[in-house]
Amino acid sequence: MDRDSILEIRNVSKTFDLGGGRELLAVQDITFNVERNSICVLLGPSGCGKSTVLRMMAGLETPSAGEVVIGGHAVDGPGRDRGMVFQAYTSFDWLSVRRNVEFGMKINGVPAGERRERAAHFINLVGLGKFADAYPSQLSGGMRQRVAIARTLANDPEVLLMDEPFGALDAETRWLMQELMIDVAEKTSTTMVIVTHDLEEAIFLADKIIFLSSHPGRLKEEIIPAFKGGRRIADKERVVKLDGYGELEARLMRLMREEGRHAE
C-alpha cells in the first residue's frame, strides 16, 4: 500500500509492575506503521498484548521503552485525535443517544448547531435514526456499541481505536457491525486499528494484519490480505467466497495454534 503512515509504533516495549518486585514483560520491541485511511487489525492469542499495544496508542498506557508517534509527534496521554471504542459498554446512561453522540463535540466546544447536525449524521450512519431520543438502557447490546462508535466518529478523530468492539455481540449482530465498519471506513476515510482474536473478523476487515506472538508479545508477522486485491468489500459473504480466503484463514489458524502452544 502506497499510503503514508499516520501512526508509528517504534520499538515499543511494556513492562507491568506486578508489585512485590515482580515485573511482567507484556510487550517486547514492537515496530509497525498504520497507514492513513487504512484498517489495521491486531491479531493474536489471548494475553499476547493486543490491548496493551492499543492502549499505548490511545495514550492510556505509557510505553516502558520506545514510542508511539502520531502525525510526527510522540503520543503523550490520551487525546481526541485518537478515539477509542471498548469491548465493554461505555454509553453514558444518563444521556440520550443524541447527547451521547454529541458529548465529545460538546466538551471540545463545537457550536450547538454543528453539533446537532454532525450527531444526526453519525446516528443515521450507524442506523440508529429512530432511537436518537432513547436512553442507552432501552437499547440492545449491538445498538449501544453503535452509539459508542457514532460518538467516537462524531468527535472526528484521526484514528479510531477499537478493542474487540464486537466481542460481546451475538454472531449475526457481529456480522452486521463488521459490514457497518467497512461502510464507515469508506464513507469517513477514518483510519482504524481494530483488536480482535476472531480470524474471520480480521480477514474481513483488515487492509493489514499485525500478528502478535505471545509471552511476551512480539511482532510475529505483518500480513496483507492480498486476495482482496486492495479493495474493501462490504459484503462478507463475497469475501468468504473469494479465492485465497481459505488459504489465509488456514495460515492464521496455524499461527494461532503455534502461539497457543508456546503460551502453555
Place this chain on the structure above:
Amino acid sequence: MSPDSRSKRFFQLRHPVGRRQRFLSAIGIWVVFFAIWVFATSTGMVNELLVPAPQKVFATTYQLFIERGFTGDVLISIGRVLGAFAMACAVAVPLGVLMGSFPAVEAIFAPFVSAWRYLPAPSFIPILLMWFGTGEAPKLALLFIGVIFFLITLIMDHTKNVREELVETALTLGAGRSTVVMKVVFPAVLPDIVVAMRQMLAMAWTYLVIAEIVASTTGIGAMMMRARRFLKTDEILSGIIVIGALGLLFDLAFAALHRWMFPYLRKKR
C-alpha cells in the same frame, strides 16, 4: 400436579409473590399487632397507665396536632434534620466524589474520615453542650457529626465503582480531568449518591431524637420527655408514631426523587 394448582399455593418456595398477596400480607401482620394490643389493654392484662390502648394513642395524636400546637414541634424537628443533613451533604458530596476520583485526595482525607467513623456521635454530646450551650447549634452539630463521615465514605466507595471504561472513554474524547469528574464521574455516581443520602437520612432521624431527648425544650423528642414527667404514656407513644411516620414519609419522598431524577434507570416495558 397441574401448573394451575401449583400457582395457587400460598407458600411457594423461592417464588415471587404477587401485588395482591404482598398487600394482604402486609396488612395482615399489622392487624395482628393491633389486635393483640387492643386485646391486652381491653382485658386489663396490662396496666393502662403504662400501655394505653391504641385508640387512645391515636386520639391523643390528633389532639396534640389540633389543640396543643404539636405541629410546631414537628416542624422544628424536621427543620433540624433537613438543615443539618443539607450541611452534611454540601460537604460530603464534593469531598466524597473527589476522594473517589483522585487517590491523592483519598490519601489525605481517608485516614481522618475513617477514624471519625469509629467515634459514636452521641459521645460528643457533653462537649457540644459546653461549646454551644443549649441553642440549635449543638443539635445541628450532633446530626452533622453523626451523618457526615458515613456519607463521605459511602459516596467515595460508590465513586470508585464508576467503571474505568467510562473515564477512559471521556479521556479519549478529549476531556480533561475536571471535565471527566464533572461530566462523567459525577453524573454516573449520582443515582448511588441519592441512595446513600436516603440511607443516611434515616440515621439523621436517630440522632435527632437523641439530641432532643437529651437537651432540648422544643421538638418531638422534647415533647416526649415532657410527657414522661407527667406520666402521659399516650403522648410518648404518639411521639414515636409521628417519628416513624415522618421517617417513612421522607424515605418515600427520596424514592420518588430517585425515580424522578433518573428516568433512564427504568427499563422499557
